[in-house]
Amino acid sequence: MISRLVASLLVILAWAPAMGQEVRVPSSAGEVRLSYAPVVKRVAPAVVNVYAARVVENRFPMFDDPIFRRFFGGGSPREQVQRSLGSGVIVDPAGLVVTNFHVIENADQIKVSLADKREFEADIVLKDQHSDLAVLRLKDTRERFAAIDLGDSDALQVGDIVLALGNPFGVGQTVTHGIVSAVARTQVGITDYQFFIQTDAAINPGNSGGALVDLSGRLVGINTAIFSRSGGSQGIGFAIPANMVRGVIASAQGGSAVVRRPWLGAKLQAVTPEIAESLSLKRPVGALVQSVAAKSPAARSGMRTGDLVVSVDGQEVDDVNAFDYRFATKPLGGQANVGVLRSGREVRLAVALESAPESPREETLIKARSPFLGAKVANLSPALADDLRMDIDSKGVVVTDVENGSTAQSFGLQKGDVVLVVNSAKIETTQDLVRAVSQPSRVWRLTIQRGGQQISAVFSG
Numbered sequence: 001m002i003s004r005l006v007a008s009l010l011v012i013l014a015w016a017p018a019m020g021q022e023v024r025v026p027s028s029a030g031e032v033r034l035s036y037a038p039v040v041k042r043v044a045p046a047v048v049n050v051y052a053a054r055v056v057e058n059r060f061p062m063f064d065d066p067i068f069r070r071f072f073g074g075g076s077p078r079e080q081v082q083r084s085l086g087s088g089v090i091v092d093p094a095g096l097v098v099t100n101f102h103v104i105e106n107a108d109q110i111k112v113s114l115a116d117k118r119e120f121e122a123d124i125v126l127k128d129q130h131s132d133l134a135v136l137r138l139k140d141t142r143e144r145f146a147a148i149d150l151g152d153s154d155a156l157q158v159g160d161i162v163l164a165l166g167n168p169f170g171v172g173q174t175v176t177h178g179i180v181s182a183v184a185r186t187q188v189g190i191t192d193y194q195f196f197i198q199t200d201a202a203i204n205p206g207n208s209g210g211a212l213v214d215l216s217g218r219l220v221g222i223n224t225a226i227f228s229r230s231g232g233s234q235g236i237g238f239a240i241p242a243n244m245v246r247g248v249i250a251s252a253q254g255g256s257a258v259v260r261r262p263w264l265g266a267k268l269q270a271v272t273p274e275i276a277e278s279l280s281l282k283r284p285v286g287a288l289v290q291s292v293a294a295k296s297p298a299a300r301s302g303m304r305t306g307d308l309v310v311s312v313d314g315q316e317v318d319d320v321n322a323f324d325y326r327f328a329t330k331p332l333g334g335q336a337n338v339g340v341l342r343s344g345r346e347v348r349l350a351v352a353l354e355s356a357p358e359s360p361r362e363e364t365l366i367k368a369r370s371p372f373l374g375a376k377v378a379n380l381s382p383a384l385a386d387d388l389r390m391d392i393d394s395k396g397v398v399v400t401d402v403e404n405g406s407t408a409q410s411f412g413l414q415k416g417d418v419v420l421v422v423n424s425a426k427i428e429t430t431q432d433l434v435r436a437v438s439q440p441s442r443v444w445r446l447t448i449q450r451g452g453q454q455i456s457a458v459f460s461g
Helices: 002-018 037-046 066-072 242-253 273-278 297-301 320-328 382-387 430-437
Strands: 047-057 079-092 096-100 109-113 119-128 133-138 161-166 174-185 196-199 211-213 219-226 237-241 266-270 287-292 308-312 335-342 345-352 375-379 397-402 418-422 443-450 453-460
Touching (some): 037 047, 037 161, 037 211, 047 096, 079 161, 079 219, 079 242, 096 219, 133 242, 161 219, 219 242, 237 242, 242 320, 287 297, 287 320, 297 345, 375 430, 382 397, 418 430
Antiparallel strands (some): 047 079, 047 109, 079 096, 096 133, 109 119, 119 133, 161 174, 161 211, 196 237, 211 219, 219 237, 308 335, 375 397, 397 418, 443 453
């Protein structure tokens, strides 16, 4: 009896390491045929190809001279069509398609090709450069399309299996598989919201805007970028989390041309090892409140300069990018419970989830002969300052765009420059600037603010 007990115990001990995860040879033909095919069959009809085209002018100044044209002809065509290829995902049976902003940026014409080879022209419903997302709507159709369901990207864990669908290199719809290599990547430098899913599922040029799905067939991310030294997949791809995509879709379905996100009204800064040591933290974590705008949601909640933000609705905040993502993905209305460390103890603040105040922007393209010729300017408001990622207390007239090849570009003006003074005239509104540049001058004296610093310059002409 004792010998049999010992023998049984030895058998149990021998098998103990394998009890957590069984490793064995497949025992039937059915197990050998296990496949991702059912998931692919379900989601593939919702993954599309996106073709974008825009017309650009090839400008050769010499051909502006009629004598040159007389002797050398008209030259090469003045217009050229530039094309780009990407992928997209149908997220609404009515024909709403999500893709990357960079796929359709500046496009004059967009076509969407379905998995069944049908093609539709598409309109741009919404573009959101901050998240690198855009929403399209298929034109001239009333049918219902196969759409994909959105999953909870916050539930993803490192090691989860995912599938990537798209049109790499234009070869046609392709499926690759891999695992989630990391979540909450915040140092990628692709968009304003640095919070990405990293995967080793092969992603290549043309996959941008395609679907990253879990084994339940739910969309967990939009493939957007790769890290590569060769231009092809090297096992490091990045996807925008589905929880960020969800807010963009909701804005488009609500009829908005822009994404409205919650506004904190406080400037946050990264916690360095030195700051962490001064705060008696074991490691540099959280986001330090540098300033708080008056009457903002942060101010009304009781947030103070020097507070250390450590959580949003119970989810930890490792850095500024993590806070931006957690806060930006909250729906407008209601409150967010923001945890801060203050004087060594944690305080819970109820921050209202509301968009930044807006005022008439009076966006204007400067056409007068001046250093601002070709610059688009607007009146600053908290909403515009937030859009441009500027200081929360910025006021005045800001450059929102500079045309390529324009006089403004040649004089070095940049998007985000705040115009303070033009030829001794103080600039507070766009109308002030229009009046100032309408006065001919041989010498232009400008004062602008860029990156928190004032720059004065004198130009002739």
